[in-house]
Amino acid sequence: MDLSPREVVATAPRGRKKPWFAYAVLALxxxxxxxVVAKFLTSALDYYCNVDEVGVKDGCDEGRNIRIQGTVEQGSVETNDATTNFIITFNGASMPVELGSEPTGLFQECIPVVVTGKVLRADDGTRYFAGEEVIVKHDNQYDAENEERLDEANAEAAACSRKG
Amino acid sequence: MNHFGPTSTRFTRALGVATILGLGWLAVFGLLLSPDDVVQGSYARLLYIHVPSAWLAYLAFGVTGLASGAYLWPRTRSMQWDRIAGASAEVGVLFMALALVTGSLWGKVTWGTYWTWDSRLTTTAFLFVTYIGYLAVRDLGGSHEQRARRSAVLALLAVLEVPLVHFSVSWWRPLHQAETIERGGLKGLMLFSFFVGMIAFTLLYVWLVMHRQRLMMLNDMIDDSGLDRALAERRNEVAP
Known part of the structure; x- marks a missing residue:
């Protein structure tokens, strides 16, 4: 009887991936x-402040990079060649914003936004927010667009205008 | 004799037909019958795909966790649980990818950006990456039992991320909107269209998982039959 080791032909089952591929995916x-974690932590370094918390809450100080949340005041949006100016309000406080880019998305009056940038002082001593990027923050309420709802929307817009 | 039959049965064929009908129903309600949103206009229709795909990914990863627990529990240990866990994770990754893509497109037209490192988006991306890692771990080689054991342990850890993702909108101040359905944010035909999406995607999930786990079983059988054949050949070599 021949007990010498048989010659082994290395074959992988058809259609099966090689383990090195799984190891490469695992490394990636x-x-x-x-x-992902590093980006999140870096992003979290910028404090998230409401307009009424600027200069009041720790981290929401003048001169440091923050994200500020408020609602765009009715009739306040002015667009120039290089900048877009508007006022955001929250809980009775307001802050003029000078944005160095053109806002996109659903940006419009009376909509909640988050602006990234820093609070600075103008030559006359008034505070303003030098914004780099604005992101629209829509809420979790969805309403069908129809005549009845348009009336309600117009009423809400009028209310926003009166608050401003 | 052919041991490797098709992955379909009368039930899965009926389920497949129901899934196609459900998806067609979703297209009709989502694109034609559902009204525009007063703020977002037609963009709000992305909700009928985005939210069900995210929920189905949660469900899929939950099923992976439960099946993995059933595999590790000595009284219920069966390779069938391992295959259900793997199939459900694969389908869950697909749904999660769909949720990320539709969410990113939706973000661009509403927020004004494809991506931001917001708590909901970041935890979702981390969950997605974790389950790709889980699928890679399943492919690391070794016996079926080794694959089942190591991936089951990982699945039980990974599933803990699901509540973290879901509640991230409550625990942090995110850009992403808070829970919509639980807080009554959808009404009338919009809510109905959303449920049509949930039903259609759930049928699709069950259909995909049933076929995928049967395909995994066939793959395992091919591996095992290859081993049996090699043993038989070896025995024949030494037979007098």
Whole structure:
């Protein structure tokens, strides 16, 4: 009887991925996970402040990079060649914003927004927000667009205008 | 004799037909019958795909966790649980990818940006990456039992991220909107269209998982039959 070792032909089952591919994916996953966490933590360094918290809450100070939340005041939006100016309000406080880019998305009057930038002082000593990016923050209420709802929307817009 | 039959049965064929009908129904309600939103206009229709796909991803990862627990529990240990866990994770990753893509497109037209490192978006991206890692771990080689054991342990850890993603809109101050359905944010035909999406996507999920886990079983059988054949050949070699 021949007991010598048989010659082994290395074959992988058809259609099965090689383990090295799984190891490569796993390495990419670990890198991607690290990037996601790092980006989140870096982003979290910018405090998230409501307009009425500027200069009041720790971290929402003048001169530091923050994200500020408020509602765009009715009739306050002015667009120039390089900048867009508007006023945002929250809980009775307001802040003029000078945005160095053109707002996109659903940006409009009476809509909640988050602006990234810093609070600075103008030559006359008044505070304003030098914004780099504005992001529209829509709420979780959806309403069908129809005549009845348009009347309600117009009423809400009028109320926003009166508050401003 | 052919051991490797099709992955479909009369039930899955009926389920497939119901899924196609459900998706057609969703297209009709989502694109034609549902009204525009007063603020977002037609963009709000993305909700009928985005939210169901995110919810189905949660469900899929939950099923992966439960099936993994059932595999690790000695009284219920069966390779069938491992295959259900793997199939559900694969389908969950698909749904999560769909939720991320539709969410990103929706973000561009409403927020004004495709992506921001907001708590909901970040935790969702992390969940997505985690389950791609889970699928990679399943492919690391070894016996079926080794694959089942190591991936089950990972699945039980990964599923803990699901509540973190869901409640991230409550625990932090996110750009992403808070819970819509639980807080009555949808009404009338919009709510109905949303539920049509949920039903259609759930049928699709069940259909995909049933076929995928059967395909995994066939793959395992091919592996096992290959081993059996090799043993038989070896025995024949040494037979007098």
């Amino acid at each position: 996953v670990l890198i991607a996970g690290g990037v």
